[in-house]
Amino acid sequence: MTRTVDPFNKVVTIEEAMSHFHSGMSILVGGFGGVGNPPTLIQAMLDEGISELTIISNDTAFPHIGVGKLVTEKRVKKVIASHIGSNPRAGEQMTAGELEVEFCPQGILAERVRAGGVGLGGILSDIGIGTIAEKGKEKIRIGDREYLLETPLTAEVAIVHAKKADRFGNLVYDTSARNFNPLVAMAGEVTIVEADEIVEVGELSPEEIVTPGVFVDLIVQSEGVNWRWAWEK
């Protein structure tokens, strides 16, 4: 997709960002257990009626939190994740045949997303050998060791939650909300960042930038988390 925004000012309205979404698409979602899921973009997807999604995300969060809301509202047809246990709706829909779930060991999922984002054709790993996780995967011998070929993951759109973004898209994350976000940010055909704070180019120290803005296509202002966390009384 060609960029239609000024590369040194990628800030757009949520409405402009939503023009990149459609039902039936694949979406990479940053976050872990809801922490680092972009709340404003997810809410906009719900409001726009986007459905039939293939979601690639570490997990399906909780029924009322983050990416979990898309599952609860039955907007997802397939998920590639390492864990769905904290969202009972995901398990119910899987059992009912409404949701296809492809499980991937968490660190391998991270590396597959990274491979997709950094232009690699695949990765070799011995994780899951001797378990059902090796099913359907090509085995490759390097010297005297056997590895599984793990394929890269990309998606039409990647959505990311950052603490700070400058207008070029240089990103800083909030503590452990970093998790999958820097990997997801690299792996979208279009990467859309939701930032708690948007600053001018030059305001972030080059030393603190985690994701260089070259990976980012669009930036929207976050309206903040609009759910209660599972641990909140």
Add this chain to the structure above:
Amino acid sequence: MGVGEVKQAEGYRERIARRAAQEVENGMIINLGIGIPTLVADYIPAEKKVFFHAENGILGTGPSPAPGEENPMLCNAGGFPVTLQTGASFFDSATAFAIIRRGLLDMTILGALEVSERGDIANWIVPGKRVPGMGGAMELAQKAKKVMVLTTHLDKHGRSKIVQSCNLPLTATEAADLVITDMAVMEVKEDGLYLREVMAPYTVAEVIGATEAQLKIEGDVKTFT
């Protein structure tokens, strides 16, 4: 975890965690799973300095914050707010698992649905019943230098979770080093599973009788109270 946990005497979880903490050595890098493993941190004596690794991207998680002091973005892999130890660092999920696959974790402590006498671990799926996913358990079980499994000895139907051969799909093969339950402490060695200690009030005969796996004994079997 917590799949199929049988109702047990008061305090069995704490006793398992207290015994597990004895295995912790000064300077270790440790990952704690959800459930009983999380409790182990409470029993590590202050003179032993360790770093806790959380697979969502923290090395050096500290105790829970005081109520009202939580940063919702700063959580452990179970999704609960944490504080940081001095010297802590943040990193992305690829780096979190680089630490694991590279063999830099001295110890991982996790739960299980079944453990076999050769150390196979099953802890992520009960086909047709409960399918939460493996999360990071495969990497942790396969790559940590020492793998300690904490679990109840019996499932909710009273069946031994310590088995000759796992029936459930595996998380990792020949991975467990030490298994601590509410009934026993067992060590996996090349030639089988050794009963090292029984948990009070159980006797050696009771533990052997309750265990489907073949338990070997060499020397004294101590009692942990």
